[in-house]
Amino acid sequence: MEIPENVKKRLSIPFEENFFAGHTACQGCGAALGLRYVLKAYGKKTILAIPACCSTIIAGPWPYSAINANLFHTAFETTGAVISGIEAALKAKGYKVKGEDGVMVVGWAGDGGTADIGLQALSGFLERGHDALYIMYDNEAYMNTGIQRSSSTPYGAWTTNTPGGKKHFVEKRHKKKVIDIVIAHKIPYAATASIAFPEDFIRKLKKAQKIPGPSFIQLFAPCPTGWRSPTDKSIELARLAVQTAYFPLFEYENGKYKINMPNPKKEPKPIEEFLKLQGRFKYMTKEDIQILQEWVLKEWEELKKKAEIFG
């Protein structure tokens, strides 16, 4: 279908497509959609580094690639280090890095590769101040190896190594706040984003491109396979995560916090609305749900306070 130019101009999501059909993601994969937006935002003048994660497979096996940008597959724990090296080499070779006409170096790693095994390299990348973007796509477990808990897995979630059983053994720790660890590095720009809010995500990607220095985006990306959720519910789930304040959208820019919720005045929806669509929470008791609900609201209040004080 030919889209009229005046319509194209009104939309903030670029029409350019650099993530092609034929990729090998599961149905309803949030990460695949996220990757598509990244490539829409940055186009071909991008160097992507992808460590061990679902996206290693999603891009397709040699000699195929569904990604129309330069792509370096790397080891699990090295995303932060590899994009540092790529950035350094681009500078050595005289390329403009970041900025609207510069090369965008993007690390695209899952939550396990970021919050756990890759945290050290992420920290190194952030504190050294490289001109690159690190995106953690957060599907809240090690999905590529068959749904094991990561430190980004939420309280009460079933995974294959936190299975539910007679002793009610599911994940007992709350989700690690990776974005807070990132912000502690006092980098110029960090944000959360969701595949349910693509305009917001694209805007943040564009912002990360303009601001020199390291930037970080934590993208909420549902995984129907690991979450035991219907494949057509991924967007709805990602939206509910925001609406329940389970995964609030906000930006941190040079010391200032800004909350970007779709309806900022509205009270968060109850967490059950987010939980009930997913099989991974089926072992949760009422008390468990209460514990998670309280945690979510406490974190949300904390964020609002930060935005108030450092807004």
Place this chain on the structure above:
Amino acid sequence: MPKKVVSGNYAAAYAAKHARVEVVAAYPITPQTSIIEKIAEFIANGEAEIQYVPVESEHSAMAACIGAAATGARAFTATSAQGLALMHEMLHWASGARLPVVMVDVNRAMAPPWSVWDDQTDSLSQRDTGWMQFYAENNQEVYDGVLMAFKIAETVNLPAMIVESAFILSHTYDIVDMPPQEEIDEFLPPRKPLYTLTDFDNPIAVGALGTPADYYEFRYKIEKAMEEARKVIKEVGKEFGERFGRDYSQMIELYKTDDAEFIFMGMGSLMGTVKEAVDLLRKEGYKVGAAKVRWFRPFPKKELYELAKNVEGIAVLDRNFSFGQEGILFNEAKGVLYNTDAHPIMKNYIVGLGGRDFTVSDIKIIAKNMKEIIEKGKLDREIEWYHLKR
């Protein structure tokens, strides 16, 4: 030719600078530190245009180097012992992605117990990573080795490791000839990468999933590159000799082996001591020689055969050990000769582990032992832990 009195580590740093490396990513570890300190100094003084990435670990150092090399830059790092072990995973990544990263490893013993002294087990443990390995006898060879390594690595698209001894070379000062920069530039022109991540109109994917239908062939191509490296090493070594007067065309350096009854074989700095001992032993009537294995990977199979078929015995001196087996060079050398008609008596002397002194008089004792074995035509024991306090 300009000469400088430098440590082995400074020789490495000067060589990296003279090779016009573009990216250095490194993490400090004793006794490697003065290499990266010197490079940082070059940058601070405006003597070298290098993007220096002070990474948070050796694993990240190698990761950053492979990222830089994949982007087309000439990348360099240096490490030692535990640091090299931490890098191990990424060494595979460099060779698998066919990236000509060059690294200096300062041979240091592995902990525990903690040791900062010389031992080859760290580098030899990396034997199967697809890296070429060159063992330097002295500071000059560290310097020359780094320059040659870039040329060889960039020709065959495999990474290369230059190995020097902890303290014995790394912190010991010696005269090193350094050719004028213009002459080095002629010898080592800017890198022409096999591929880069900077052709934005024709993007590529590096290191993607290789299915069983293709993975095997990727491995074979690395082996083909190692085979090609044998030829390239000799050519580059010869060219180096023609340009700068020090010939490295032989993968094994032979010393007085022509008429030798038996020889000492080993790698790295201990071979300087061995050569001196050979001179003294010859005066005492021993018909001995020395064979210094310069390149451990690719392994000089043909050269070893040519040597072994003309001697009665080989004393393999290993400053390393593969537990449950034997010295690593000994193991490799015996294996190479099995399907040949060369069957010298071979004995393995484990020496100098963790920096234990290994001197000319030790070699004299070994020579006496070897002579007895050859006369009897029978080994007393195959492996001898030479310094063991019995």
